[in-house]
Amino acid sequence: AAARTVADAERVAAQRLAAAQDQAMTELERAAGLTADQAREELTSRLVAQAEHAAAAKVRRAQAQAQRAAEAKALRVLTTSVQRLAVATSAQSSVTQLPLPSDEMKGRIIGKEGRNIRSFEALTGVNVLVDETPDTVVLSSFDAERREVAVATLTALMADGRINPQRIEAAYAAAVAEVADRDEQAGHDAIERAGIGVLAPELAPTIGRLRLRTSSGQNVLEHLVETALIGAAIAAEVGADVEITRRGCFLHDIGKALTPLQGGSHARAGADLLRRHGEVAAVVEAVAAHHDEVPPTTVEAVLVQVADAISAARPGARRENVDQFAERMERLEALVGAVEGVRRVLAMAAGREVRVVVEPDQVADTELPALADRLARLIESEADVPGEIRVTVVRELRASATTA
Structure with missing residues:
Protein backbone atom coordinates (compact mmCIF):
# COMPACT_ATOMS: atom_id res chain seq x y z
CA ALA A 1 0.00 0.00 0.00
CA ALA A 2 2.87 2.30 0.80
CA ALA A 3 4.51 1.57 -2.56
CA ARG A 4 1.28 2.35 -4.40
CA THR A 5 1.02 5.62 -2.55
CA VAL A 6 4.54 6.61 -3.59
CA ALA A 7 3.87 5.72 -7.22
CA ASP A 8 0.68 7.75 -7.25
CA ALA A 9 2.54 10.70 -5.75
CA GLU A 10 5.25 10.48 -8.39
CA ARG A 11 2.68 10.32 -11.17
CA VAL A 12 0.88 13.35 -9.81
CA ALA A 13 4.18 15.22 -9.50
CA ALA A 14 5.09 14.32 -13.09
CA GLN A 15 1.73 15.55 -14.33
CA ARG A 16 2.13 18.79 -12.45
CA LEU A 17 5.69 19.22 -13.83
CA ALA A 18 4.46 18.61 -17.36
CA ALA A 19 1.62 21.05 -16.84
CA ALA A 20 4.05 23.61 -15.46
CA GLN A 21 6.39 23.09 -18.42
CA ASP A 22 3.52 23.44 -20.86
CA GLN A 23 2.37 26.58 -19.07
CA ALA A 24 5.97 27.95 -19.08
CA MET A 25 6.34 27.15 -22.80
CA THR A 26 3.03 28.84 -23.51
CA GLU A 27 4.11 31.92 -21.55
CA LEU A 28 7.51 31.88 -23.34
CA GLU A 29 5.87 31.57 -26.77
CA ARG A 30 3.50 34.40 -25.88
CA ALA A 31 6.40 36.60 -24.74
CA ALA A 32 8.61 35.78 -27.76
CA GLY A 33 5.83 35.88 -30.31
CA LEU A 34 7.07 32.54 -31.78
CA THR A 35 6.02 28.98 -31.52
CA ALA A 36 8.55 26.35 -30.44
CA ASP A 37 8.84 25.02 -33.99
CA GLN A 38 9.39 28.51 -35.35
CA ALA A 39 12.05 29.22 -32.73
CA ARG A 40 13.75 25.93 -33.55
CA GLU A 41 13.76 26.73 -37.27
CA GLU A 42 15.14 30.24 -36.66
CA LEU A 43 17.90 28.89 -34.43
CA THR A 44 18.76 26.25 -36.99
CA SER A 45 18.89 28.82 -39.83
CA ARG A 46 21.13 31.09 -37.76
CA LEU A 47 23.53 28.25 -37.00
CA VAL A 48 23.57 27.24 -40.68
CA ALA A 49 24.25 30.87 -41.75
CA GLN A 50 27.09 31.16 -39.23
CA ALA A 51 28.58 27.91 -40.52
CA GLU A 52 28.32 29.01 -44.13
CA HIS A 53 29.89 32.40 -43.34
CA ALA A 54 32.78 30.70 -41.55
CA ALA A 55 33.26 28.30 -44.45
CA ALA A 56 33.19 31.14 -47.02
CA ALA A 57 35.77 33.08 -45.01
CA LYS A 58 38.02 30.02 -44.98
CA VAL A 59 37.60 29.63 -48.76
CA ARG A 60 38.43 33.30 -49.34
CA ARG A 61 41.54 33.04 -47.18
CA ALA A 62 42.60 29.91 -49.06
CA GLN A 63 42.01 31.59 -52.42
CA ALA A 64 43.93 34.70 -51.39
CA GLN A 65 46.81 32.57 -50.17
CA ALA A 66 46.81 30.57 -53.42
CA GLN A 67 46.69 33.82 -55.45
CA ARG A 68 49.65 35.25 -53.54
CA ALA A 69 51.60 32.04 -54.01
CA ALA A 70 50.78 31.94 -57.74
CA GLU A 71 51.80 35.58 -58.25
CA ALA A 72 55.03 35.05 -56.35
CA LYS A 73 55.85 31.99 -58.46
CA ALA A 74 54.95 33.78 -61.70
CA LEU A 75 57.15 36.71 -60.71
CA ARG A 76 60.01 34.36 -59.91
CA VAL A 77 59.62 32.56 -63.25
CA LEU A 78 59.54 35.81 -65.25
CA THR A 79 62.42 37.47 -63.43
CA THR A 80 64.55 34.34 -63.71
CA SER A 81 63.80 34.07 -67.44
CA VAL A 82 64.47 37.74 -68.21
CA GLN A 83 67.69 37.76 -66.14
CA ARG A 84 69.07 35.03 -68.39
CA LEU A 85 68.44 37.10 -71.49
CA ALA A 86 71.42 38.62 -73.28
CA VAL A 87 70.42 40.37 -76.51
CA ALA A 88 70.70 43.87 -77.93
CA THR A 89 68.09 46.20 -76.46
CA SER A 90 68.37 49.25 -78.73
CA ALA A 91 65.44 50.13 -80.99
CA GLN A 92 65.81 50.39 -84.74
CA SER A 93 67.23 53.69 -85.98
CA SER A 94 66.66 55.50 -89.27
CA VAL A 95 70.35 56.34 -89.74
CA THR A 96 73.49 54.27 -90.25
CA GLN A 97 77.02 55.49 -89.55
CA LEU A 98 79.98 54.24 -91.59
CA PRO A 99 83.55 54.95 -90.48
CA LEU A 100 85.82 56.50 -93.10
CA PRO A 101 89.15 54.76 -93.76
CA SER A 102 90.90 58.12 -94.25
CA ASP A 103 90.20 61.85 -94.32
CA GLU A 104 90.57 62.06 -98.09
CA MET A 105 87.76 59.54 -98.56
CA LYS A 106 85.22 62.18 -97.58
CA GLY A 107 86.33 64.32 -100.53
CA ARG A 108 86.08 61.36 -102.90
CA ILE A 109 82.54 60.64 -101.73
CA ILE A 110 81.50 64.25 -102.34
CA GLY A 111 83.23 64.43 -105.72
CA LYS A 112 83.95 67.45 -107.87
CA GLU A 113 81.30 70.08 -107.13
CA GLY A 114 79.24 67.43 -105.32
CA ARG A 115 78.83 65.29 -108.43
CA ASN A 116 79.36 61.92 -106.69
CA ILE A 117 77.14 62.57 -103.71
CA ARG A 118 74.31 63.82 -105.92
CA SER A 119 74.58 60.75 -108.12
CA PHE A 120 74.65 58.45 -105.07
CA GLU A 121 71.58 60.07 -103.48
CA ALA A 122 69.60 60.08 -106.72
CA LEU A 123 70.35 56.41 -107.33
CA THR A 124 69.84 55.02 -103.81
CA GLY A 125 67.22 57.42 -102.45
CA VAL A 126 69.27 57.84 -99.28
CA ASN A 127 70.59 61.08 -97.80
CA VAL A 128 74.37 61.22 -97.31
CA LEU A 129 75.58 63.44 -94.44
CA VAL A 130 79.33 63.97 -94.47
CA ASP A 131 79.66 66.92 -92.08
CA GLU A 132 77.81 65.57 -89.05
CA THR A 133 80.69 63.77 -87.29
CA PRO A 134 84.43 63.54 -88.02
CA ASP A 135 85.78 60.42 -89.73
CA THR A 136 82.22 59.21 -90.28
CA VAL A 137 79.62 59.36 -93.02
CA VAL A 138 75.94 59.09 -92.09
CA LEU A 139 73.32 57.47 -94.32
CA SER A 140 69.75 58.50 -93.51
CA SER A 141 66.48 57.06 -94.81
CA PHE A 142 63.17 55.92 -93.37
CA ASP A 143 63.30 52.86 -95.65
CA ALA A 144 65.55 50.21 -94.11
CA GLU A 145 65.92 48.31 -97.39
CA ARG A 146 67.16 51.38 -99.27
CA ARG A 147 69.51 52.20 -96.41
CA GLU A 148 71.00 48.69 -96.36
CA VAL A 149 71.59 48.73 -100.13
CA ALA A 150 73.19 52.18 -99.80
CA VAL A 151 75.47 50.92 -97.01
CA ALA A 152 76.57 47.95 -99.13
CA THR A 153 77.14 50.25 -102.11
CA LEU A 154 79.19 52.81 -100.21
CA THR A 155 81.19 50.11 -98.41
CA ALA A 156 82.16 48.57 -101.75
CA LEU A 157 83.09 51.98 -103.18
CA MET A 158 85.31 52.84 -100.21
CA ALA A 159 86.99 49.44 -100.41
CA ASP A 160 87.68 49.96 -104.12
CA GLY A 161 88.76 53.58 -103.71
CA ARG A 162 87.49 54.68 -107.11
CA ILE A 163 84.34 56.74 -106.77
CA ASN A 164 82.61 58.26 -109.78
CA PRO A 165 79.07 58.09 -111.19
CA GLN A 166 79.83 55.02 -113.30
CA ARG A 167 81.40 53.14 -110.37
CA ILE A 168 78.48 54.14 -108.15
CA GLU A 169 76.01 52.63 -110.61
CA ALA A 170 78.02 49.41 -110.84
CA ALA A 171 78.36 49.09 -107.06
CA TYR A 172 74.66 49.82 -106.61
CA ALA A 173 73.68 47.13 -109.12
CA ALA A 174 75.91 44.62 -107.31
CA ALA A 175 74.42 45.56 -103.92
CA VAL A 176 70.89 45.06 -105.25
CA ALA A 177 71.83 41.68 -106.73
CA GLU A 178 73.18 40.52 -103.35
CA VAL A 179 69.94 41.22 -101.43
CA ALA A 180 68.82 37.58 -101.61
CA ASP A 181 72.17 36.38 -100.26
CA ARG A 182 71.93 38.84 -97.38
CA ASP A 183 68.39 37.65 -96.64
CA GLU A 184 69.48 34.03 -96.40
CA GLN A 185 72.58 34.81 -94.34
CA ALA A 186 70.61 36.91 -91.87
CA GLY A 187 68.01 34.15 -91.55
CA HIS A 188 70.59 31.46 -90.79
CA ASP A 189 72.35 33.72 -88.25
CA ALA A 190 69.07 34.38 -86.44
CA ILE A 191 68.17 30.68 -86.42
CA GLU A 192 71.51 29.86 -84.84
CA ARG A 193 71.28 32.62 -82.24
CA ALA A 194 67.79 31.51 -81.20
CA GLY A 195 68.89 27.88 -80.85
CA ILE A 196 66.36 26.54 -83.36
CA GLY A 197 67.04 23.04 -84.65
CA VAL A 198 66.08 21.75 -88.07
CA LEU A 199 63.98 24.21 -90.08
CA ALA A 200 62.76 24.06 -93.67
CA PRO A 201 65.51 25.62 -95.86
CA GLU A 202 62.96 27.75 -97.71
CA LEU A 203 62.10 29.60 -94.49
CA ALA A 204 65.56 31.06 -93.87
CA PRO A 205 65.37 33.80 -96.56
CA THR A 206 61.86 34.72 -95.42
CA ILE A 207 63.07 35.07 -91.84
CA GLY A 208 66.09 37.05 -93.02
CA ARG A 209 63.86 39.63 -94.73
CA LEU A 210 62.51 40.57 -91.32
CA ARG A 211 65.83 42.28 -90.50
CA LEU A 212 64.47 45.16 -92.61
CA ARG A 213 61.07 45.26 -90.89
CA THR A 214 60.24 47.18 -87.73
CA SER A 215 57.28 47.15 -85.39
CA SER A 216 56.91 50.49 -83.60
CA GLY A 217 60.64 51.02 -84.01
CA GLN A 218 61.63 47.54 -82.81
CA ASN A 219 63.54 45.39 -85.31
CA VAL A 220 61.32 42.37 -86.01
CA LEU A 221 64.15 39.86 -86.49
CA GLU A 222 65.80 40.86 -83.20
CA HIS A 223 62.36 40.67 -81.60
CA LEU A 224 61.99 37.05 -82.79
CA VAL A 225 65.34 36.01 -81.37
CA GLU A 226 64.61 37.75 -78.08
CA THR A 227 61.13 36.21 -77.83
CA ALA A 228 62.50 32.72 -78.51
CA LEU A 229 65.05 33.03 -75.69
CA ILE A 230 62.47 34.38 -73.23
CA GLY A 231 59.87 31.76 -74.15
CA ALA A 232 62.32 28.85 -73.84
CA ALA A 233 63.41 30.04 -70.38
CA ILE A 234 59.82 30.39 -69.15
CA ALA A 235 58.86 26.98 -70.56
CA ALA A 236 61.77 25.36 -68.72
CA GLU A 237 60.64 26.98 -65.45
CA VAL A 238 56.99 25.91 -65.69
CA GLY A 239 57.60 22.45 -67.16
CA ALA A 240 56.18 23.08 -70.65
CA ASP A 241 57.69 21.78 -73.90
CA VAL A 242 60.77 23.96 -74.35
CA GLU A 243 61.40 23.27 -78.04
CA ILE A 244 57.80 23.77 -79.12
CA THR A 245 57.70 27.05 -77.20
CA ARG A 246 61.06 28.16 -78.63
CA ARG A 247 60.00 27.45 -82.21
CA GLY A 248 56.59 29.05 -81.74
CA CYS A 249 58.17 32.19 -80.30
CA PHE A 250 60.80 32.43 -83.02
CA LEU A 251 58.34 31.93 -85.87
CA HIS A 252 55.33 33.83 -84.51
CA ASP A 253 55.92 36.97 -86.64
CA ILE A 254 57.23 35.29 -89.79
CA GLY A 255 54.04 36.36 -91.56
CA LYS A 256 55.21 39.99 -91.39
CA ALA A 257 57.62 39.16 -94.21
CA LEU A 258 54.62 38.25 -96.39
CA THR A 259 51.91 40.78 -95.50
CA PRO A 260 53.55 43.76 -97.29
CA LEU A 261 53.03 41.81 -100.52
CA GLN A 262 49.76 39.97 -99.93
CA GLY A 263 48.09 41.90 -97.08
CA GLY A 264 45.89 40.38 -94.39
CA SER A 265 46.73 39.12 -90.93
CA HIS A 266 50.39 38.27 -90.36
CA ALA A 267 49.42 35.61 -87.79
CA ARG A 268 47.26 33.77 -90.31
CA ALA A 269 49.78 34.25 -93.13
CA GLY A 270 52.59 32.91 -90.96
CA ALA A 271 50.59 29.88 -89.85
CA ASP A 272 49.67 29.03 -93.45
CA LEU A 273 53.31 29.35 -94.55
CA LEU A 274 54.54 27.07 -91.75
CA ARG A 275 51.81 24.52 -92.45
CA ARG A 276 52.84 24.35 -96.13
CA HIS A 277 56.45 23.70 -95.12
CA GLY A 278 55.64 20.83 -92.75
CA GLU A 279 55.98 22.55 -89.36
CA VAL A 280 54.47 20.61 -86.42
CA ALA A 281 50.84 21.35 -85.59
CA ALA A 282 51.57 22.69 -82.09
CA VAL A 283 53.88 25.38 -83.49
CA VAL A 284 51.44 26.31 -86.27
CA GLU A 285 48.67 26.70 -83.69
CA ALA A 286 50.87 28.87 -81.45
CA VAL A 287 51.68 31.17 -84.38
CA ALA A 288 48.04 31.44 -85.43
CA ALA A 289 46.89 32.18 -81.86
CA HIS A 290 49.53 34.66 -80.72
CA HIS A 291 47.14 37.61 -81.26
CA ASP A 292 44.03 35.67 -80.14
CA GLU A 293 42.65 35.49 -83.68
CA VAL A 294 42.07 31.84 -82.79
CA PRO A 295 41.88 30.71 -79.13
CA PRO A 296 45.08 29.10 -77.76
CA THR A 297 44.52 25.54 -76.58
CA THR A 298 48.00 24.60 -75.33
CA VAL A 299 50.30 25.91 -72.63
CA GLU A 300 52.98 26.52 -75.26
CA ALA A 301 50.65 28.78 -77.28
CA VAL A 302 49.98 30.87 -74.17
CA LEU A 303 53.70 31.10 -73.45
CA VAL A 304 54.28 32.45 -76.96
CA GLN A 305 51.84 35.27 -76.16
CA VAL A 306 53.59 35.91 -72.83
CA ALA A 307 57.09 36.03 -74.34
CA ASP A 308 55.89 38.25 -77.20
CA ALA A 309 54.37 40.71 -74.71
CA ILE A 310 57.52 40.78 -72.55
CA SER A 311 59.79 41.49 -75.52
CA ALA A 312 57.53 44.26 -76.81
CA ALA A 313 56.87 45.85 -73.41
CA ARG A 314 60.40 46.26 -72.09
CA PRO A 315 61.49 49.89 -71.75
CA GLY A 316 62.90 51.36 -74.96
CA ALA A 317 61.82 48.47 -77.17
CA ARG A 318 59.22 50.29 -79.22
CA ARG A 319 58.46 53.82 -80.37
CA GLU A 320 55.08 54.31 -82.05
Missing part, protein backbone atom coordinates in the same frame (compact mmCIF):
# COMPACT_ATOMS: atom_id res chain seq x y z
CA ASN A 321 56.08 57.50 -83.89
CA VAL A 322 58.77 55.71 -85.94
CA ASP A 323 56.29 53.46 -87.71
CA GLN A 324 53.82 56.31 -88.12
CA PHE A 325 56.52 58.41 -89.78
CA ALA A 326 57.46 55.56 -92.14
CA GLU A 327 53.82 55.07 -93.08
CA ARG A 328 53.44 58.78 -93.88
CA MET A 329 56.50 58.68 -96.13
CA GLU A 330 55.22 55.57 -97.93
CA ARG A 331 51.83 57.20 -98.50
CA LEU A 332 53.59 60.32 -99.80
CA GLU A 333 55.62 58.28 -102.30
CA ALA A 334 52.54 56.33 -103.40
CA LEU A 335 50.56 59.55 -103.90
CA VAL A 336 53.18 61.09 -106.20
CA GLY A 337 54.00 57.79 -107.88
CA ALA A 338 50.42 57.45 -109.13
CA VAL A 339 50.82 60.52 -111.39
CA GLU A 340 51.17 59.69 -115.07
CA GLY A 341 54.72 59.88 -116.37
CA VAL A 342 56.37 59.36 -112.96
CA ARG A 343 58.83 56.47 -112.90
CA ARG A 344 60.27 56.65 -109.37
CA VAL A 345 59.61 58.69 -106.21
CA LEU A 346 62.06 59.14 -103.34
CA ALA A 347 61.03 60.86 -100.10
CA MET A 348 64.24 62.21 -98.56
CA ALA A 349 65.49 64.50 -95.79
CA ALA A 350 62.84 63.28 -93.32
CA GLY A 351 60.11 64.04 -95.85
CA ARG A 352 61.17 67.63 -96.47
CA GLU A 353 62.25 66.81 -100.04
CA VAL A 354 60.66 64.63 -102.68
CA ARG A 355 62.69 63.67 -105.73
CA VAL A 356 60.65 62.56 -108.70
CA VAL A 357 62.21 60.75 -111.68
CA VAL A 358 60.01 60.94 -114.78
CA GLU A 359 59.90 58.92 -117.99
CA PRO A 360 61.82 60.99 -120.60
CA ASP A 361 59.61 59.78 -123.45
CA GLN A 362 56.44 60.95 -121.65
CA VAL A 363 57.54 64.24 -120.08
CA ALA A 364 59.45 66.91 -122.00
CA ASP A 365 61.99 69.28 -120.48
CA THR A 366 59.65 72.23 -120.97
CA GLU A 367 56.98 70.48 -118.90
CA LEU A 368 59.14 69.96 -115.80
CA PRO A 369 58.39 73.28 -113.99
CA ALA A 370 54.65 72.86 -114.43
CA LEU A 371 54.82 69.23 -113.31
CA ALA A 372 56.84 70.13 -110.20
CA ASP A 373 54.30 72.80 -109.28
CA ARG A 374 51.40 70.41 -109.88
CA LEU A 375 52.99 67.76 -107.67
CA ALA A 376 53.63 70.32 -104.93
CA ARG A 377 49.96 71.36 -104.97
CA LEU A 378 48.92 67.69 -104.93
CA ILE A 379 51.06 66.98 -101.86
CA GLU A 380 49.79 70.11 -100.15
CA SER A 381 46.16 69.11 -100.61
CA GLU A 382 46.32 65.32 -100.18
CA ALA A 383 49.32 64.33 -98.03
CA ASP A 384 49.32 64.53 -94.24
CA VAL A 385 52.92 65.75 -93.91
CA PRO A 386 53.70 68.83 -91.79
CA GLY A 387 56.02 71.63 -92.92
CA GLU A 388 57.28 72.69 -96.33
CA ILE A 389 58.23 70.06 -98.90
CA ARG A 390 60.50 70.76 -101.85
CA VAL A 391 59.66 68.82 -105.01
CA THR A 392 62.52 68.14 -107.42
CA VAL A 393 61.66 66.62 -110.79
CA VAL A 394 64.47 64.86 -112.65
CA ARG A 395 64.37 63.94 -116.34
CA GLU A 396 67.32 62.03 -117.70
CA LEU A 397 67.64 60.70 -121.24
CA ARG A 398 70.59 58.42 -121.92
CA ALA A 399 71.84 57.03 -125.18
CA SER A 400 74.57 54.44 -125.65
CA ALA A 401 76.10 52.52 -128.51
CA THR A 402 78.74 49.87 -128.98
CA THR A 403 81.33 49.44 -131.68
CA ALA A 404 81.09 46.64 -134.15
